[in-house]
């Protein structure tokens with residue numbers, strides 16, 4: 526039995542948390558490969574070490590004196606080392622980091638040091654071998670993750686190693702330069718390692734007792750989802766359920782390795798099993814709700830639009846040429862709406878509008894900003910009649926004006942567009958109707 530275990534920043538924020546992690550790992554011989562994140566927040570007002578590193582590097586780039594900020598980061602690690610009664614020193618590492626910051630070695634390099642240093646401490650604490658992720662996780666020179674090379678090197682390397690710590694979040698480009706995944710990417714590292722060693726299970730340890738039906742920052746004490754499929758999870762994590770990185774399922778999905786989300790602060794809880802397929806019926810009609818704020822809708826109108834062959838393509842080409850990805854594109858007979866991320870759109874707004882005018886010659890184009898998208902997801906929705914009806918009556922009761930509806934062809938999800946200001950109320954209304962009222 527092989528278990529790969531990833532511990533998030535909340536599980537490694539200080540020595541006390543490290544000790545809990547140590548106990549969890551030592552309680553099961555199968556927990557052979559450990560992927561740590563950088564120390565996270567110790568309380569709600571604290572700053573993650575990764576964010577401190579980015580700030581510190583920005584100072585280095587601006588040629589400001591960053592000694593004090595780097596000193597604060599070092600202090601966080603020294604507190605952990607001291608709290609664990611370890612005798613190791615990170616003096617050499619911090620000297621090197623300071624020199625590399627001065628030499629402007631890159632912000633990815635800077636951020637990666639959070640996981641690197643935590644990995645060194647974790648390996649020392651557990652007595653496991655330390656493997657630098659730069660030697661086993663690879664990206665091509667365009668920055669795209671190289672799954673084949675990584676898998677081959679990792680499988681070969683770990684074959685001969687019984688127990689190892691591999692820091693999460695980063696790897697190396699072909700020229701050896703450090704490259705990170707996007708934020709929260711240690712989840713991806715864990716999944717890559719689980720695939721390479723053909724693990725029986727990938728345990729992802731965090732600060733909640735599993736994947737919850739909704740974000741606990743919006744719903745008080747939401748229910749835990751006991752079993753969820755990869756597909757449902759992908760929809761929810763893509764739409765903002767941050768507990769697992771949205772790309773973390775890909776490496777394990779092919780191999781059918783289940784992911785178990787567990788709580789470091791409550792290790793006896795079974796957590797959530799994320800699986801390829803299940804005959805288990807979900808407890809409620811919906812499995813989960815997630816959402817994101819900050820979208821703009823570009824509403825385009827043109828008489829006879831739908832008899833103009835290639836109209837949609839021409840419009841989407843404008844977004845492509847401006848390097849903007851679109852999220853949804855609901856359409857009517859003579860109307861078409863494109864939803865995009867507001868922060869990506871604002872700086873290119875005029876170029877996009879001019880482009881649409883030029884290629885599509887619409888009758889009108891108007892913009893609506895500060896919108897939120899909410900995904901209601903569930904494998905059980907297909908078998909249940911009236912799901913959409915219940916969602917909309919709940920939203921109407923909560924005085925939420927629905928701006929857009931989009932049902933995925935798999936009937937696995939319904940996406941609803943609302944104003945940013947109605948976001949929390951809308952999620953509460955959907956949660957109440959399906960989970961509290963069990964409709």
Ligand SMILES: Nc1ncnc2c1ncn2[C@@H]1O[C@H](COP(=O)(O)OP(=O)(O)O)[C@@H](O)[C@H]1O
Nearest residue numbers: 533534535731732733736737739740766767768
């Ligand atoms: N649907 C959800 N289920 C569980 N947690 C969620 C959900 N949506 C958002 N979260 C948030 O995700 C957090 C865990 O993710 P993260 O902060 O990345 O943890 P870690 O530091 O362990 O990687 C939880 O504390 C919770 O606030």
Ligand SMILES: N[C@@H](CC(=O)OP(=O)(O)O)C(=O)O
Nearest residue numbers: 533534562575708709710711
């Ligand atoms: N430390 C990185 C990577 C990561 O995955 O962290 P966490 O497991 O704490 O979400 C970040 O903050 O983005």
